[in-house]
Amino acid sequence: MTLLSTRGLTKRFDGLHAVEDVDFDLPEGQVRALIGPNGAGKTTFVGMLCGRITPSAGTVAFAGRDISHLPAHRRIGLGMAYTFQITSVFARLSVAENVALAARRKVRGALGVRRMVARSLARVGLEGQSGQIAGTLSYGHQRLLEIAMGLAQRPRLLILDEPTQGLSEAEITGFKALLRDLSASATILLIEHNMSVVMETADRVTVLDFGRILAEGSPAEIHADRAVQAAYLGTA
Amino acid sequence: MSGGGARSLALHGGVLALLLALHFVLPAYHHGNLARIMVLASYAIGYNILFGYTGLLSLGHALFFAAGMYGMGLAMRHAGLGPGPALAAGLAAGLAVSAAMGLLALRTAGVAFMIVTLMFAQAGYLALLYFGAWTRGDEGFVIQQAERILWGIDLSDPGNRYLAALALFALCLLATLWLVERPFGKVLVAIRENEERARMLGYNVFAYKLGAVILSGTVSAAAGAAYGLLFGYVGATFASVQYSIFPLLWVLLGGAGTVLGPLIGTLFMFYLIDLSSGVTSAYMLVAGVVLVLVTLFAPQGLAGLLRARLWRWLP
Numbered sequence: 242m243t244l245l246s247t248r249g250l251t252k253r254f255d256g257l258h259a260v261e262d263v264d265f266d267l268p269e270g271q272v273r274a275l276i277g278p279n280g281a282g283k284t285t286f287v288g289m290l291c292g293r294i295t296p297s298a299g300t301v302a303f304a305g306r307d308i309s310h311l312p313a314h315r316r317i318g319l320g321m322a323y324t325f326q327i328t329s330v331f332a333r334l335s336v337a338e339n340v341a342l343a344a345r346r347k348v349r350g351a352l353g354v355r356r357m358v359a360r361s362l363a364r365v366g367l368e369g370q371s372g373q374i375a376g377t378l379s380y381g382h383q384r385l386l387e388i389a390m391g392l393a394q395r396p397r398l399l400i401l402d403e404p405t406q407g408l409s410e411a412e413i414t415g416f417k418a419l420l421r422d423l424s425a426s427a428t429i430l431l432i433e434h435n436m437s438v439v440m441e442t443a444d445r446v447t448v449l450d451f452g453r454i455l456a457e458g459s460p461a462e463i464h465a466d467r468a469v470q471a472a473y474l475g476t477a
Numbered sequence: 478m479s480g481g482g483a484r485s486l487a488l489h490g491g492v493l494a495l496l497l498a499l500h501f502v503l504p505a506y507h508h509g510n511l512a513r514i515m516v517l518a519s520y521a522i523g524y525n526i527l528f529g530y531t532g533l534l535s536l537g538h539a540l541f542f543a544a545g546m547y548g549m550g551l552a553m554r555h556a557g558l559g560p561g562p563a564l565a566a567g568l569a570a571g572l573a574v575s576a577a578m579g580l581l582a583l584r585t586a587g588v589a590f591m592i593v594t595l596m597f598a599q600a601g602y603l604a605l606l607y608f609g610a611w612t613r614g615d616e617g618f619v620i621q622q623a624e625r626i627l628w629g630i631d632l633s634d635p636g637n638r639y640l641a642a643l644a645l646f647a648l649c650l651l652a653t654l655w656l657v658e659r660p661f662g663k664v665l666v667a668i669r670e671n672e673e674r675a676r677m678l679g680y681n682v683f684a685y686k687l688g689a690v691i692l693s694g695t696v697s698a699a700a701g702a703a704y705g706l707l708f709g710y711v712g713a714t715f716a717s718v719q720y721s722i723f724p725l726l727w728v729l730l731g732g733a734g735t736v737l738g739p740l741i742g743t744l745f746m747f748y749l750i751d752l753s754s755g756v757t758s759a760y761m762l763v764a765g766v767v768l769v770l771v772t773l774f775a776p777q778g779l780a781g782l783l784r785a786r787l788w789r790w791l792p
Binding site for chain 1: 663674675678
């Protein structure tokens with residue numbers, strides 16, 4: 242079943258076509274990587290999916306329902322979760338409160354929220370830091386906290402915007418394992434620059450270039466695609 | 478966080494008990510001052526809900542304070558209501574005015590929000606002057622002693638007045654304490670800390686901010702209505718821009734986003750002006766210098782300083 246699809250999705254900023262006429266389908270249960278050079282329109286594209294950015298044209302459907310006109314918080318309420326490219330936790334609140342804010346949308350009652358917080362933090366390995374102020378965590382741990390906040394929402398679709406940016410090699414290895422673990426319970430749309438993460442975790446890959454879909458296929462197919470190499474991999 | 482709940486209850490309960498004890502020992506002058514301070518601190522508590530906890534800086538809260546005061550006063554003067562129903566009318570006026578202003582002003586953010594709230598309050602102030610035939614404009618009107626007897630209690634009596642002010646203050650204090658521990662209060666803090674993140678967790682940020690404006694405006698109106706009833710005077714000065722700036726200063730001084738901050742700030746500022754005006758006619762200069770010093774050395778306010786240095790659990 243298709244969980245998310247777009248038709249003719251377009252965004253223009255002052256004549257610049259950031260995203261141009263994108264038809265995109267994401268089946269339920271898949272891990273999809275979205276790659277492309279800087280400025281290819283990846284963040285703009287997912288911004289239109291979750292309602293942060295208003296499209297110039299086109300439609301977005303989620304779980305069989307047209308959500309093009311829903312505000313962001315309603316889309317999130319339908320089962321999307323979005324983690325920010327630039328770490329955007331509540332820096333002055335505790336780690337546990339950050340996750341609790343995410344969990345309270347789905348779980349009722351203080352006890353249920355506490356359980357969900359503990360479970361989400363344990364899944365990303367931050368259970369020891371729950372009382373710490375989020376802003377004092379290391380950068381890598383803040384990225385993990387973002388993901389824990391996504392998990393606590395129990396989303397059907399988890400959108401991760403460059404989750405491994407700025408992580409160390411060891412942290413990236415841990416993240417790959419986490420991602421495989423997550424894919425059992427949610428559909429994942431992953432914007433990612435790190436090709437080893439894409440190759441090892443994604444079921445399929447979509448390549449954006451100049452706001453258009455340049456190619457789509459399995460990681461191996463994409464790796465072998467000449468046009469992709471020219472546009473993207475060759476420059477890496 | 479564990480244990481913070483019990484400690485904070487002990488601290489805030491202790492402050493209320495102290496205020497009650499002071500009722501029996503304070504000399505008349507300070508006793509009268511403290512009654513006034515408690516009502517004004519309730520106003521500051523209302524302001525703090527929006528500014529301290531939600532992070533929205535309003536420059537128009539005098540509109541809400543005056544809505545409560547005039548809602549109460551005009552209901553007495555022109556509709557002949559007793560003090561109980563008149564107080565309710567003041568609250569209803571505050572609720573309606575804050576809902577209307579919230580719906581309009583929250584379409585803006587940041588500096589624009591400050592300016593829009595300021596303009597609404599100025600419009601309210603000028604309306605009070607314009608409709609002088611009913612409001613008696615700048616001159617205001619006195620609420621007679623006979624009209625200030627609520628449930629058989631004469632609120633013009635200093636002792637009763639003090640206890641009534643304490644009751645109002647205790648109610649506002651305990652309500653905020655409760656609010657900030659509820660999910661609603663925590664979402665307000667989340668909006669203050671990072672509005673976009675709160676939205677992307679699925680919270681209807683506009684609805685929460687509107688709720689905060691209404692709550693804040695209604696508490697401010699309760700303080701305004703109580704002020705008019707307890708001190709027997711309703712006047713347009715209380716709708717002027719000065720009374721929009723005061724709660725901001727009190728909250729900044731006492732500690733924005735702390736439950737006790739409004740009381741500390743109001744008390745401090747009241748006595749600062751009181752004492753310095755006994756020494757020099759340039760007392761506002763003294764107040765200004767102290768404000769600059771606090772902003773420089775304790776930007777989180779006095780209660781914020783306590784929280785940062787001593788009591789991490791302070792709500």
